[in-house]
Amino acid sequence: xxxxxGQTSGAAVAAGAVGGKYLTFALxxxxxxxDILKVREILQVLDISxxxxxxxxxxxxxxxxxxxxxxxxxxxxxxxPERPHDDQTCIIVVDVGTLMGVIVDTVRQVQDIPAxxxxxxxxxxxxxxxxxxxxxxxxxxxxxxxxDIDGVLxxxxxVAD
Amino acid sequence: MGKRKESxxxxxxxxxxxxxxxxxxAADAEDLSRLAQLHEWCEALVQAGAARPEAVPAEMTxxxxxxxxxxxxLILGEAADAxxxxxxxxxxxxxxxxxxGPAGPAxxxxxxxxxxxxxxxxxxxxxxxxxxxxxxxxxxxxxxGDMTAELSAPSGSDPVEQAAPQPASPEEAEKALAExxxxxxxxxxxxxxxxxxxxxxxxxxxxxxxxxxxxALLEVEQNPEDRAKIDDLFRPFHTIKGMAGFLNLRDINCLxxxxxxxxxxxxxxxxxxxxGLIDLIFSVVDILKVQIAAVGEWVARPHDGVVPQPPVAGxxxxxxxxxxxxxxxxxxxxxxxxxxxxxxxxxxxxGAVAPEVLEVALETQRAARPxxxxxxxxxDMEAVSPRQVAHALxxxxxxxxxLGAAAASQASQAARAAAGDQSVRIDTAKLDALVDIxxxxxxxxxxxxxxxxxxxxxxxxxxxxxxxKIVRDVQELAMSMRMLPIGPTxxxxxxxxxxxxxxxxxxxxxxxxxxDTEVDKNVIQMIGDPLIHMVRNAxxxxxxxxxxxxxxxKPEAGHVHLDAGHQGGNIVxxxxxxxxxxxxxALIRKGIEKGLVKPGQELxxxxxxGLIFAPGFSTAAVVTDISGRGVGMxxxxxxxESLRGRVDIASEPGRGSTFTIRLPLTLAIIxxxxxxxxxxxxxxxxxVIDQSLRPRPEQITVVQQRGEVLNIRGRLxxxxxxxxxxxxxxxxxxxxAMVVIAHCEGRLIGLVVEELIGxxxxxxKTLGERFQGLKGISGAAILGDGRVGLILEVGGVxxxxxxxxxxxxxEAGHAARRRESRPEPALAC
Numbered sequence: 001x002x003x004x005x006g007q008t009s010g011a012a013v014a015a016g017a018v019g020g021k022y023l024t025f026a027l028x029x030x031x032x033x034x035d036i037l038k039v040r041e042i043l044q045v046l047d048i049s050x051x052x053x054x055x056x057x058x059x060x061x062x063x064x065x066x067x068x069x070x071x072x073x074x075x076x077x078x079x080x081p082e083r084p085h086d087d088q089t090c091i092i093v094v095d096v097g098t099l100m101g102v103i104v105d106t107v108r109q110v111q112d113i114p115a116x117x118x119x120x121x122x123x124x125x126x127x128x129x130x131x132x133x134x135x136x137x138x139x140x141x142x143x144x145x146x147x148d149i150d151g152v153l154x155x156x157x158x159v160a161d
Numbered sequence: 162m163g164k165r166k167e168s169x170x171x172x173x174x175x176x177x178x179x180x181x182x183x184x185x186x187a188a189d190a191e192d193l194s195r196l197a198q199l200h201e202w203c204e205a206l207v208q209a210g211a212a213r214p215e216a217v218p219a220e221m222t223x224x225x226x227x228x229x230x231x232x233x234x235l236i237l238g239e240a241a242d243a244x245x246x247x248x249x250x251x252x253x254x255x256x257x258x259x260x261x262g263p264a265g266p267a268x269x270x271x272x273x274x275x276x277x278x279x280x281x282x283x284x285x286x287x288x289x290x291x292x293x294x295x296x297x298x299x300x301x302x303x304x305x306g307d308m309t310a311e312l313s314a315p316s317g318s319d320p321v322e323q324a325a326p327q328p329a330s331p332e333e334a335e336k337a338l339a340e341x342x343x344x345x346x347x348x349x350x351x352x353x354x355x356x357x358x359x360x361x362x363x364x365x366x367x368x369x370x371x372x373x374x375x376x377a378l379l380e381v382e383q384n385p386e387d388r389a390k391i392d393d394l395f396r397p398f399h400t401i402k403g404m405a406g407f408l409n410l411r412d413i414n415c416l417x418x419x420x421x422x423x424x425x426x427x428x429x430x431x432x433x434x435x436x437g438l439i440d441l442i443f444s445v446v447d448i449l450k451v452q453i454a455a456v457g458e459w460v461a462r463p464h465d466g467v468v469p470q471p472p473v474a475g476x477x478x479x480x481x482x483x484x485x486x487x488x489x490x491x492x493x494x495x496x497x498x499x500x501x502x503x504x505x506x507x508x509x510x511x512g513a514v515a516p517e518v519l520e521v522a523l524e525t526q527r528a529a530r531p532x533x534x535x536x537x538x539x540x541d542m543e544a545v546s547p548r549q550v551a552h553a554l555x556x557x558x559x560x561x562x563x564l565g566a567a568a569a570s571q572a573s574q575a576a577r578a579a580a581g582d583q584s585v586r587i588d589t590a591k592l593d594a595l596v597d598i599x600x601x602x603x604x605x606x607x608x609x610x611x612x613x614x615x616x617x618x619x620x621x622x623x624x625x626x627x628x629x630k631i632v633r634d635v636q637e638l639a640m641s642m643r644m645l646p647i648g649p650t651x652x653x654x655x656x657x658x659x660x661x662x663x664x665x666x667x668x669x670x671x672x673x674x675x676x677d678t679e680v681d682k683n684v685i686q687m688i689g690d691p692l693i694h695m696v697r698n699a700x701x702x703x704x705x706x707x708x709x710x711x712x713x714x715k716p717e718a719g720h721v722h723l724d725a726g727h728q729g730g731n732i733v734x735x736x737x738x739x740x741x742x743x744x745x746x747a748l749i750r751k752g753i754e755k756g757l758v759k760p761g762q763e764l765x766x767x768x769x770x771g772l773i774f775a776p777g778f779s780t781a782a783v784v785t786d787i788s789g790r791g792v793g794m795x796x797x798x799x800x801x802e803s804l805r806g807r808v809d810i811a812s813e814p815g816r817g818s819t820f821t822i823r824l825p826l827t828l829a830i831i832x833x834x835x836x837x838x839x840x841x842x843x844x845x846x847x848x849v850i851d852q853s854l855r856p857r858p859e860q861i862t863v864v865q866q867r868g869e870v871l872n873i874r875g876r877l878x879x880x881x882x883x884x885x886x887x888x889x890x891x892x893x894x895x896x897x898a899m900v901v902i903a904h905c906e907g908r909l910i911g912l913v914v915e916e917l918i919g920x921x922x923x924x925x926k927t928l929g930e931r932f933q934g935l936k937g938i939s940g941a942a943i944l945g946d947g948r949v950g951l952i953l954e955v956g957g958v959x960x961x962x963x964x965x966x967x968x969x970x971x972e973a974g975h976a977a978r979r980r981e982s983r984p985e986p987a988l989a990c
Contacts (some may be wrong), residue, residue: 049949050841051928052887053935053961061928061941063949066601068926068941098929159934 019115022137024108024144025092028080032104033111033137033144034094041093042107045085055160059103062091069093071101072153096150111144113137118146174217177206179348182258183411186418190247196236199254203229224257345477347412350470352456354463356408363404364457365586367413370397371453374446375547378439382551385434394442395424401449412473413452419480420445426484436555441483443548448476505535507553508545518544521656529652529673541649542656589682592643599632599639600830600924606632607945640830645685647725647734648676653689654696654723661700668707668718669700675725680732684824687804688734691797695736695820696721698794703740703818713815715739728823731806731832731848737819743812745769751778765876770810771907774798798906802956805831805846805939807904823848831925833942835918835950836901839889842950843914844923844942849955851902851909853917858896868966871900871911878902880911881962887937890915905955912958921945925952936961 022033023042041064048060048071057076061068071091075082088106093099121133132151137144181202188195203225210222231240231250240246352360377393384390402417420442426432451471459468505523508514514522522538530538536553539545606629615621651673662669680688704710704719711717724735748769752758757775764772772778776795801808806824825831825848833844834853856871861880864870869880880900884890893913900911923942928935937957944950 047948049941049951050889051932051935051938051951052889053937054932061949061951063943063947066597066926066943068928068943068949070929070931098931157934158931 019113019118022111022113022144022146023092024111025090025104026106026108027074027104028078031108031142031144033113033146034092034149035146036110038094038096038149039092040095040099043091043093044087045089045091045103053160054158055156058158062101064093064099064101067099069099069101070158071103073103074152075103075105077152094149094153096153100153102149102153111137111139113139113144113146174206174209174221177202177209178258179411180409181206181254183406183409183414185251185254186406186411186414188247188251190235190243193236196232196247199250200229200232200236203232221257224253228253228257345415345474345481347470347472347474350410350412350468351465352408352459352463352468354465357460357463360408360456361460363408363410364453364460366404367401367449367453369586370401371446371450373397374442378442378446379547379551379554381434382436382439382554385439388428388430391424391428391434395421395428398424410452410456412470413449413456415477416445416449416452416473416480419477419484422484423480439551440548441480443551445476445480448473503535504550504553504557505539507556508536508539508549510556511549511552513545513549513553514539517659518542518656521659524659524671525652525655528655528671529648529676538652541652587642589643592639595639596643596830597924599636601943602632603636604924604943604945604947608947611945641679643682644679645682646676647678647680647685647688647732648673650685650689650692651676651723651725654692657693657696658700658721661697662704662719665701666706667700667704669704669721670718671696671721671723673723678725678727678732680725680824684732684804687800688822688824691800691822692723692734692736694794694797696723699736699738699740699818699820703738703742705741709741732824734822734824735819736822737817739817742814742816742818743770743773743810744814748772767810767907770812773810774808774906802906805848807849809904809907830922831942831952832920832922833952834901834920835944836899836914837916837918838914839884839887841889842918842944842948843883844950844952845901845903845912845955846952847920849903849905851904853899853901855897855899856895861895869895871895871902873902876909878909878911879962880913881958883912883914883958886958886961886965903955905959908959910955910959910962912953912955923950923952 021036023036023039024031024033026032043064046062048062050060051058051070054060057072057074059071059073059076061070063069073082083105085103090104090107091101092104092107093101117138118135119138121135132148132155134146134148137146181199184195184198184202188199206217206225207222207229210217210219210225214222228250231246231253234240235243235246235250374394374397377390377397380390381387381394398417398421402414402421405411405413405417423432423438424442427434427438432438448471452473455468455470505514505519509516509519518539519535522535522542522544525538526533526535536545536550540547540550609615610625610629615625654673655671658669658671699721700719704721705713705715707717710719719738719740721736721738724737726733745764745766746769749758749764749772752764752769752772752775753760755775755778757772757778758764774794774797778794798808801822801824804824806822808823809821810818811821812818825846831844832847834847834850836843836845860872862870862872864877869882871878871880880895882892885892893915895911895913899914899917901914901917902909902911923944925940925942927940928938932938935957937954937960938951939954939957940952941949942952
């Protein structure tokens, strides 16, 4: 995820990101944003029950007031090394058709990012995960990677053989 | 009604006219809200006329304005005679809407019931009619404003309370009467998809009212003089009429209005209720059902276009004729059957029921429900209609004979059967939600119980225990709401047995017990098919032909018995027969033939019996069309296992077989054993658990190509290292852990777990679509401390185990230098 806006090649795909409010969070030294309209809840990470035969990024399921919600570890999903959970680690519950949780290092804030402040996503050869980037948002001299959270969570099956 | 205000602006003139006409039909002089609505629409029409004079003729605009003014007067209570003022308005509206009618825009002097469906008409028609025994005496009743010589008033009639104003001339009166029986013209029906919920509610309620009508008809058939019973008949029609009017369902509104008018005459004593009349009302109900079904179809797929409706003009016209005395209600000849004879025989004489069907009903009565009436049983079976029962009762009465007590109670019981018990219709989704939430309540309650603060205070503990008790009662009640007795499902088998045995040329008696056993509604629905297959199987394959039985010293007629009961938190259904039973050796031979069993493979008796559940297995020499092709039984087992149940077989060659189906009481809650494994907690449904133990070292052996095996009294049970299989932990030493022995399609497997935590009931939560392919896990549950425990599904576990074993074997086979070049994966455990 090291592509800076300046390095976009001519083949950059049109930005899929729309201006609006984004929930930003930290993950592996980078800052990411999810469309706030998809966010349902933010909680501190708690007991997750493992589910056998699932993909490595599927951490398990947990109980959200009576509903059993699957949880994805975004670090694993993005191929980053795992790190132990601390009191900053959060689960963001999103609605991507069904409710799912994602584990992130820490949650930052709700950021207003107008369309004018969003650059189209860079096309980085060979990196499949570039497909999940809606665009690169800029705020206060920070770069926020805007995620297509539906794509991140729905693209691959949770059950592995 | 506010919603309508905006939309009136945009309506076309024709729409407005239609709504005016319909609302006028449903309104009466005192219905202020409808009068106000009519006024609104008159205004809308005037506006439309002002805005688009080319679309709306000037006369129409003027007429609308005039009607509007009269409506105002009526609403404000300024009309001298409200009823007549109203009738005039209605007549004018009808004329405006282009329906047949003599009334001009001035709207004066039109008699009350100028073919308009208003309640004043019934008042006008309320002349004392000839009190003849039946309407077959075709003397027309006096018409309102009876001035013309053509119509003869019945002699000796009392002065009629005329609600209608005196007609201006004899010609107009005649015209009015002609209108009274004028043809009815239907208009294309359009429904608004935005109102689907209202319409849906109407369809549901109307269905219930129709049931009351049918049961009331049976009561009235028995007691035609009882005004209260006629009331029971009148009211549902009135209610349906009102609802239909509100929703602009004009055809239904008008049909029910005519029926209501007729019945109103009946309940006021003005018209005798005759069998012919009852038949007529039955016919009205038949048409009404079709009308409502048509609306019901629209509800399923709402759209903007024309809603197809059945033609009702004929019936409405006819009813109008009867009400006005123009047309007589048809005389009803006494239906065939003997007065005082038995209901069943009368139904036979009518041709309403086939002798075989009656036999089944009598059989059911004899075998299972001796206290129930045959008529009721036949209605339950839906083999006859309430109308046919009514006719049979009529024949039983003979028309003149006094009621016998038996006939009367039969009628009322039949009526009760038709109407159903006093009950409330509830959306099953709501019940599911209730059970779910109550489950959460129980868990939350447990947490409170465990809290240190609570246990520390004795006083608090007492109060909390009280709450616990109440919560548990609520839970039982919630779960019982979805429970229905299994009786009716069993009773359906009687007919099946009769059909199948006849086709197969065998004699079979079916008996049932435990029909009061209550089972979850869902389970009842899903157990039907498996039961049918198994009963068919018993008759087709189990029971021998009469000569074979005779030769074997058995009674010629075979016996199949269905039993249901509760046992240890489950429902147990047994299907037993005294047929030829199953021979494990023969089954194994067949299995080898079909390639399902390897030669020399050891199978227990249970496992051999279990072969009949394998797809493609059928020992029938000739594939019969009834249950041949071996398709049925594997579906049976799959169905039962999808209900989280299991089926066991016991059989003795020559003596018979018994299939035992075990099912959880409800699908939403499961009774499970919580076990600890690798830091996680899993739940094993108790229904599949045979026993749990900590084995001794000498009970464990390693068998080639089978892995670790547990030896229990000579039975070899393969051990599954569940923790390793699920990636939760490494291999566990069974002798220092626990082994849970579980049933798996007639076989047994031993699951090695760390520790048994305890048995408890849990509410099942599905994991969702994303987890579809997950093997070995059927769902999740929330445990007492709020954590999630996964629910085990042993079939999948076995499959995973075999696959891994297969891989391990392959590797071993390649590594070692054996004779077998291609080691087969282990088949059955």
